[in-house]
Amino acid sequence: MPEPAAVAYGRRLFGDPALSADGRLSCATCHDPLRAFHDGRTLAEGRGAGVRNTPSLLDVADRRWFGWDGAHDSLWAASLAPLVDPREMNMRLEDVAQRVRDDPLRRAAHQAAFGAPTPRDDLELVVQVAKALAAYQATLRSPRTAFDHFRDAVVRGDSQGAARYPLAAQRGLRLFIGEARCSVCHAGPAFTNDEFADIGVPFFVAGGVDAGRHGGLSKLLTSYLNRLGPFNDVGAEADPRALLTRHLKIEPRHFGEFRVPGLRQLTRTAPYMHNGSLATLEEVVRHYDLLDEERLHVDGERILRRLNLRPDQAADLVAFLRTLSD
Ligand code: HEC
Ligand code: HEC
Incomplete structure (x- = not known):
């Protein structure tokens, strides 16, 4: 077209x-x-x-x-x-x-x-x-941020440019990719691995539960509008992403899983989580910090655990998250 x-x-x-x-x-x-x-x-x-x-x-x-x-x-x-x-x-x-x-x-x-x-x-x-x-x-792109300038400066070996990135954000970044393990899920240019996870956000809603990915998969796999269907311009055989859809299977662990959201322009998209239950980035960090491990799925490798951050570490993590917005 x-x-x-x-x-x-x-x-x-x-x-x-x-x-x-x-x-x-x-x-x-x-x-x-x-x-x-x-x-x-x-x-x-x-x-x-x-x-x-x-x-x-x-x-x-x-x-x-x-x-x-x-x-x-x-x-x-x-x-x-x-x-x-x-x-x-x-x-x-x-x-x-x-x-x-x-x-x-x-x-x-x-x-x-x-x-x-x-x-x-x-x-x-x-x-x-x-x-x-x-x-x-597809034309909607997030703007460049302080973090992008920092990353590019590091790649160029421009230590003067890199030094303009606030120290608190640098410490927060170290936590994000290190001890706090956020980047296991929030990875790549948009800070998402495009997968789904249960991070213990309650999924009860008025009159029942939000089945999350379990419900989403049943919808996707029965929809004639998916990539395996007749409206795929490329054709299901030639489209590598149709293969991903073909190989999906619904499993019990998908219940209560939600998509890992990207983290760009976060300061403009409060409140947070699939149900908007956390009002601020401080509350999000507190959620991970005081995580109720009992609430998480028991199967699979456990990535998340209670962080028990010091107050200054929690503040650093928030400072880092803020630099992902312009
Ligand atoms: C196991 C994968 C995983 C890890 C590790 C993880 N997250 Fe998340 N994150 C998610 C998922 C899934 C959601 C959405 C959950 C929901 O809505 O129920 C989320 C939501 C968020 C949000 C809300 C974004 C929005 O637009 O609503 C922020 C901010 C966030 N995570 C930051 C972090 C930070 C900081 C860490 C490290 C302390 C971290 N995440 C670790 C999977 C993960
Ligand atoms: C009443 C509010 C509302 C309107 C109107 C609305 N949306 Fe949404 N949109 C949402 C919500 C809520 C979701 C999340 C849905 C979910 O997870 O099931 C969403 C999800 C999406 C997504 C998926 C985004 C992602 O990151 O996965 C796209 C794309 C989208 N909407 C495009 C549109 C388009 C195009 C229109 C107009 C034809 C539209 N929306 C109208 C509220 C709305």
Whole structure:
């Protein structure tokens, strides 16, 4: 598809409340571009009994699985879901398709993005809408931070440049990759290994439990919108990531696991965790510090343990986390 037109179309759709049943919500209502694509709320508006915290969409194109529970294996499928989720934009496929076909501006933008008339088939059309939304979101990048400048200075051997990075953050970084073992999970450029873990955040919700990855996997594996399905542009055979999906298996340990979130622009996306239960970075560090090991899964290698940090160490860790935002 001609990329710039798809991105422009996706950007328009992202802010378009006509894609919601009551004409009140757009993607940008919850993923606010002025707040690092977050909403500042504990639980997203309208999500049923309000079950989950809204993830930021910065660097989202680099993720392997989408949603706190990994219910999607592509950015476009994760973008189609909120359109038809009764707890979000609450549309039927045919209504989304109709609102694109019936509006001359939307229809023209759609045709420009895909270089062809809008498909007759509703599902096909909505999949294209989702792919345009994905093309736009793939342009969302987190800004450079004090930590990036420090890392680059170290790589260049520029000790003067490196010395500009606050000492408290340097000590926090040492803890993060050393004793506190945070980087076992929060690794790579976005500080996530793109896997799932149970870190003892309670998963009880009004009226039951949030099954986390266990529920996400059952959704993903039964969805015809996954990479094994007919809408994979590359084709399941040629797509190495389809292989990852094919090899997934649901196991009991997935119950109560959630995706390891990236840590960039954290200072703009409070509160934290899948249920927004921790208000500040100090509270997050305290959670790991005073971890209730009894609450964690017993199977598998235990990575997390109670840290028993001194107050100055906890403060250093927070100082480091703050340097991952601009
Ligand atoms: C009512 C608030 C709300 C609206 C409206 C909304 N989202 Fe979301 N979005 C969320 C929440 C909450 C999640 C986490 C869902 C989960 O884990 O099940 C999420 C997750 C996502 C993800 C996965 C991100 C990741 O890091 O895995 C993408 C992509 C996304 N939304 C895109 C969109 C698009 C595109 C739209 C508009 C079509 C949209 N969202 C509308 C609240 C919202
Ligand atoms: C075993 C893997 C693992 C380790 C080790 C780990 N984390 Fe996490 N981290 C996670 C997971 C999973 C979540 C999300 C949990 C949830 O929402 O239920 C998370 C959430 C977070 C968040 C909240 C981010 C957000 O946007 O909501 C921060 C901040 C964080 N971790 C920092 C740390 C620090 C600091 C350490 C070291 C003390 C650490 N993590 C160690 C897996 C890990």
